[in-house]
Amino acid sequence: MKTDVAIVGAGPAGLSAALYLARRGLGVVVLDEYFRAGGRLAGQLYENPKKPPGQRLWDGKAIAEKLSGDVKKAGATILTGVSVWEIAPGSGVFISGGPCQKIAAKAVLIATGAAERAMPVEGWTIPGVMSAGAAQVFANVHGVLPGRKVVMAGIDPLSITVAGELKKAGVEVVGIFLPPPGILAGSSGLPQWVIGELSRSADMAPGTFLKMAGKLFGGSYREVGARLCSLAPANIWGIPLHLRKAVIRVEGEEQVDSVLTARISHDGKIEQEDCRIEADAVCLSGGLYPLTDLIAAAGCPLVSMPGLGGMVPLHGPLLQTQSKGVFLAGSVTGIEGAPVAIAQGHLAGVSIAAFLGRLGKGNRHELDRAVEMVGQAREESPLKFYPGADGARKELAALWDRWKINSAGGNYA
Amino acid sequence: MLRIKGKDREKGREGDQITFTFNGLSYQGLAGEPIAAALLANGVRTLRHHEKSGKPRGIYCGIGHCYECRVTVDGVPGVRACLTPLKEGMEVMSERAGEVTSNEN
Amino acid sequence: MPDDKLIVCRCEEVTLDEIKKAVKDGASTVSGIKKRTRACMGMCQGRVCQSLVKKVLAHESGNQADSIETATSRSPVRPIQLGEII
Ligand SMILES: Cc1cc2nc3c(=O)[nH]c(=O)nc-3n(C[C@H](O)[C@H](O)[C@H](O)COP(=O)(O)OP(=O)(O)OC[C@H]3O[C@@H](n4cnc5c(N)ncnc54)[C@H](O)[C@@H]3O)c2cc1C
Ligand code: FES
Numbered sequence: 001m002k003t004d005v006a007i008v009g010a011g012p013a014g015l016s017a018a019l020y021l022a023r024r025g026l027g028v029v030v031l032d033e034y035f036r037a038g039g040r041l042a043g044q045l046y047e048n049p050k051k052p053p054g055q056r057l058w059d060g061k062a063i064a065e066k067l068s069g070d071v072k073k074a075g076a077t078i079l080t081g082v083s084v085w086e087i088a089p090g091s092g093v094f095i096s097g098g099p100c101q102k103i104a105a106k107a108v109l110i111a112t113g114a115a116e117r118a119m120p121v122e123g124w125t126i127p128g129v130m131s132a133g134a135a136q137v138f139a140n141v142h143g144v145l146p147g148r149k150v151v152m153a154g155i156d157p158l159s160i161t162v163a164g165e166l167k168k169a170g171v172e173v174v175g176i177f178l179p180p181p182g183i184l185a186g187s188s189g190l191p192q193w194v195i196g197e198l199s200r201s202a203d204m205a206p207g208t209f210l211k212m213a214g215k216l217f218g219g220s221y222r223e224v225g226a227r228l229c230s231l232a233p234a235n236i237w238g239i240p241l242h243l244r245k246a247v248i249r250v251e252g253e254e255q256v257d258s259v260l261t262a263r264i265s266h267d268g269k270i271e272q273e274d275c276r277i278e279a280d281a282v283c284l285s286g287g288l289y290p291l292t293d294l295i296a297a298a299g300c301p302l303v304s305m306p307g308l309g310g311m312v313p314l315h316g317p318l319l320q321t322q323s324k325g326v327f328l329a330g331s332v333t334g335i336e337g338a339p340v341a342i343a344q345g346h347l348a349g350v351s352i353a354a355f356l357g358r359l360g361k362g363n364r365h366e367l368d369r370a371v372e373m374v375g376q377a378r379e380e381s382p383l384k385f386y387p388g389a390d391g392a393r394k395e396l397a398a399l400w401d402r403w404k405i406n407s408a409g410g411n412y413a
Numbered sequence: 414m415l416r417i418k419g420k421d422r423e424k425g426r427e428g429d430q431i432t433f434t435f436n437g438l439s440y441q442g443l444a445g446e447p448i449a450a451a452l453l454a455n456g457v458r459t460l461r462h463h464e465k466s467g468k469p470r471g472i473y474c475g476i477g478h479c480y481e482c483r484v485t486v487d488g489v490p491g492v493r494a495c496l497t498p499l500k501e502g503m504e505v506m507s508e509r510a511g512e513v514t515s516n517e518n
Numbered sequence: 519m520p521d522d523k524l525i526v527c528r529c530e531e532v533t534l535d536e537i538k539k540a541v542k543d544g545a546s547t548v549s550g551i552k553k554r555t556r557a558c559m560g561m562c563q564g565r566v567c568q569s570l571v572k573k574v575l576a577h578e579s580g581n582q583a584d585s586i587e588t589a590t591s592r593s594p595v596r597p598i599q600l601g602e603i604i
Contacts, residue, residue, distance in 0.1 A: 033477055033596070035447070035498050081496070083596040096596060115478055118566045122524050125531075127458035127471030134475025134495075142450035145415040169417050183577040184526070184534070184570055254469050255458045289569060293595040310569065466531055473528070473566075480561035481528065 003027040003077075005352055006093045006105035008084045008294060011039020012338045013330025013345035014111035015067045020349030022074035024358060029103050030076060031095060033083040037071075038064025039113050040331075041338050043136045050380050060338065061141070087298040089323040107325045107352045111345065112291040114309065114331035119154045119179045119188075119286030122249040128256030132162045132285035139169050147281025151259050152176040153247040154285030155194050157385060162283060163239050173239045174277055177261060178246035179286070181268045188286065190268040191243045197387065231263065245274055250282050288335045288385055295332065298323055303399060307392030308334025309385065316400045317371065318351040319344060327352055334392065335385045336378065343377035346370050416454050431501040442499045449475075449482050449494035452505075460484055460494055461508040483508050526574070527567040529560020537571060541578040548572060563595065 005021050007014045010032035022028045036042070044060030068078060082098035092104040116133045123129070128147060130138075132154070135146040139162075149172045152159050159176060167173045181189035188194060233240035242261075248270065249260040258278050263271040289310040296302055300321050302311040315321050315328050329348035330341035347370035353359045354367060378390075428444040435452060442451025449472050452460065459469040460482050473481040475495050482494040485506040494505070524534045532555045540554040548564075551557055551571050558564030558571055 033496065035496055085596040115565060116474065117569050120524060120526060120570065125463075125468060125470060125525060125528055127460070127469050130472055131474050134472055137475040138450060138453065138472075139417065142446055143417045144446075144450045144454045145417060146453070147415070184524075184573055186573060255471070291565075293563070293565065297595050463531065468531075470528075478562060478565045479528070483561070 001029065001100045001102070002104045003029045004105060004356060005029075005107045005109060006031065006103045007109040007111060008032075008087075008093060009039060009111035009113055009330065009332075010034070010037035010068065010078055010080065011111060011113045011330055011341060012041050012064070012067065013113070013332075013341040013348070014039070014109065015064075015071050016342045016345030017109050017111065017329055017349040017352070018071045018076045018078075018345075019067065019074055020346055021352060022071060022076035024349075024353050026353065026356065026358060028071075028076035029105070030071065030078045031082045031084050031093070031098070031103070032078070032080050033097070035081050037068040037078050037080055040133075041067075043133075043140045044338060058338075063338075084294060087294055087323075087326060089298055089326050107327065107355055109327045109329060109348050109352060110295045110313075110332055111328070111330045111341075111348075112294055112332045113341075114288040114335055115291045116158075117286035117289050117310075119284040120184055121153055121180050121247055121282070121284060123251055123256075124282075124284060126250055126252045126256050127254065128252065128280055129250055129282045129284065132159045132283045135166060135281070135283045136162045139166055139171075145169060145171050146283065147256075147279065148172060149174055149279045150281045150283060151247060151277060151279045152283045152285065153259075154179045154188065154287075155198065155241065155243070156188070156285055156287055157198075158288065159283065159285035160198075160236070160241070162285070164237060166283075167237060167239055174279055175233065175240040175242050175245075177242045178244075178264055179284070180246050180248045180262075181264060181270060189246065189264075191264060191266060195243060246270070247282070248273070251276075256280055256282055288331070290332045290334060292332060295321070295326070295328065298326060300326070303396065305334060305392040305396060307386050307388030307390075308336075308396075312396065314396070314399060314403065316404075317397060318354075318367065319348045320351060320355070322403070325355065327355075334389060334396075336389060337381045337385075339377045340374065340381055343370075343374040347374055415456070431499065433499060433501070433503040433505060435505045436507055444501065445498045447495050448484065448486070448492075448497050448499050448503070448505055451499050452494065459507075526570050527555070527557035527560065529562055529566070530556040532557040532567075534574065537574045538578060541575060546575070546579060548575070551575065 004027040007018050007030040010030045014030055018028045018030045041060035041064040079098055083096045084093045085096055086094040087108055094102050116131045138144050138146055151174045152163050163173045163176050179185040179189050231244050233242045244264050245261050246264050247259050248262045251258045258276050260276050261274040263274050265271050290312050292313055295313045300313045303314050305312050312334050319327050319329055327348045329344040350366050350370045430441055431444045440455045458471040460471050470481050472495055473479045477493050477496045483491050484494045486492040487504050525531055526534050536555050540551050545551045545554050552559050558568050
């Protein structure tokens with residue numbers, strides 16, 4: 001199969017790039033290993049308090065359906081159930097599960113999104129234990145609950161959001177607990193650190209649910225201190241949020257039947273085993289990181305940016321990489337919400353059109369406008385996954401400039 | 414049943430009630446939903462046993478990353494149950510040791 | 519803490535203790551851990567446990583987790599059936 005642009009990932013980033021490119025008349029093939037287009041949009045349903053009333057509802061599933069419909073109407077091909085296992089810079093991508101083995105393309109866009117960081121607990125391989133994201137997908141997308149009585153371990157924006165969604169769907173959420181302390185949980189096992197992170201990201205978080213959590217912890221130091229001293233859980237929509245208790249073991253033979261919790265000291269040590277709680281499912285949350293396997297295998301250097309969720313591929317302001325003809329968009333460039341991914345997808349589309357000489361002479365301003373739109377989406381973004389994203393973006397831009405100066409690779413834009 | 418009831422959830426459903434088998438037993442599911450969702454709705458959580466330890470395993474990531482949910486579908490091994498849409502009459506089996514698709518080269 | 523029993527790599531059932539031991543035996547990179555323990559070498563190709571392995575490496579060697587190089591991802595980044603490449 002031959003086309004102008006191969007796009008890996010049919011999430012919001014990949015789809016909006018496809019829409020722009022197809023409307024410009026370029027041949028586009030979008031590939032996704034999931035059986036349905038939309039990426040992580042499908043699980044999202046929240047209100048954005050930063051938007052004017054009437055435009056606040058963010059129904060990810062509906063947005064995904066409209067976007068992929070528009071992409072097809074514009075003439076692009078979307079292949080689902082197809083995994084990309086290698087990029088050949090300059091010549092295309094290799095696929096598995098599709099109608100052929102290679103999609104030959106002049107440019108490639110990597111929009112592979114994010115993955116969840118694991119948060120292990122003793123017994124986490126027992127059936128019934130799953131990641132918070134898995135519970136979100138099963139409940140919101142497939143309409144099947146992870147269990148009747150669920151325990152959450154790991155306290156972050158994603159786990160709190162998912163806990164709220166599960167409760168609304170009729171699950172008894174027994175509580176949200178700290179992960180077991182130790183080197184794997186690291187700072188996310190420390191009560192003080194968790195409160196700090198929550199209060200910094202929660203005022204930006206989606207929905208009343210997280211806002212309430214924000215108010216709860218965003219108060220004065222004295223209040224936060226009091227909260228820390230208290231062994232009583234905070235209460236969010238009737239869900240106990242335990243800042244001084246951790247899940248330390250999941251128990252069960254063929255499937256989960258209970259979890260063991262322990263009291264945690266201020267500095268994150270186990271004080272005392274607490275109690276055994278009956279549950280039929282456990283959701284673990286350790287945060288999100290950019291899914292960079294494909295782009296790293298193509299030889300693109302990764303840079304450590306904790307503010308963006310971990311290692312991110314070095315890329316330029318027009319979402320270009322060091323490999324000529326290979327571009328990036330969406331959460332693979334750093335963990336941010338879906339509106340940012342959509343804006344980045346558009347920018348990548350314009351950038352690729354320019355790379356292929358298809359932007360047209362009078363249209364350079366489209367590039368500037370697309371860059372501005374990314375900035376605007378960022379400002380309006382309701383959800384901040386990691387405090388410090390803005391600083392990390394600046395640092396990344398500086399690194400790119402330094403690379404451009406130090407190498408002969410300055411033949412972009 | 415672990416299926417969410419209610420109108421707004423209804424549109425998330427893919428389609429008609431169909432019959433499939435898992436390890437020889439017959440179950441009902443909805444056409445087009447992932448095999449893993451249909452099994453979970455039936456209360457089935459163990460999808461395979463670990464090749465080395467024999468310990469039970471089920472869905473973990475839900476989106477195709479972890480390969481914990483791999484099963485054999487109509488004779489094809491290494492199929493991720495969380496990604497694969499259910500069809501009428503599908504024969505789903507727990508993966509047996511030796512049938513695993515290897516990624517070592 | 520019963521660290522020894524905690525599984526880090528689900529695919530190959532490698533425990534935290536085994537990874538710590540590999541570091542003591544001289545492993546200083548993700549690739550080193552892979553060779554010694556098989557962690558990150560299962561079906562998920564490290565997508566679940568690689569960040570955990572890096573944390574252990576960092577902790578045991580006193581470095582920042584982020585300064586540990588990511589084991590270079592190698593193609594194919596997804597398991598493929600043999601028939602698909604020949
Ligand atoms: C579990 C989870 C929950 C989230 N919840 C929220 C939320 O509630 N609100 C919010 O704003 N953001 C959330 N996010 C953040 C999310 O990353 C962004 O909202 C947005 O979806 C990013 O868009 P994207 O297009 O970059 O990536 P995604 O939407 O993640 O899409 C990437 C696509 O690439 C595909 N893919 C990856 N690798 C390959 C390959 N090798 N071959 C073929 N296809 C591949 C994937 O199947 C996926 O469909 C969540 C992320 C995760 C992982
Ligand atoms: S549950 Fe992880 S791949 Fe299916």
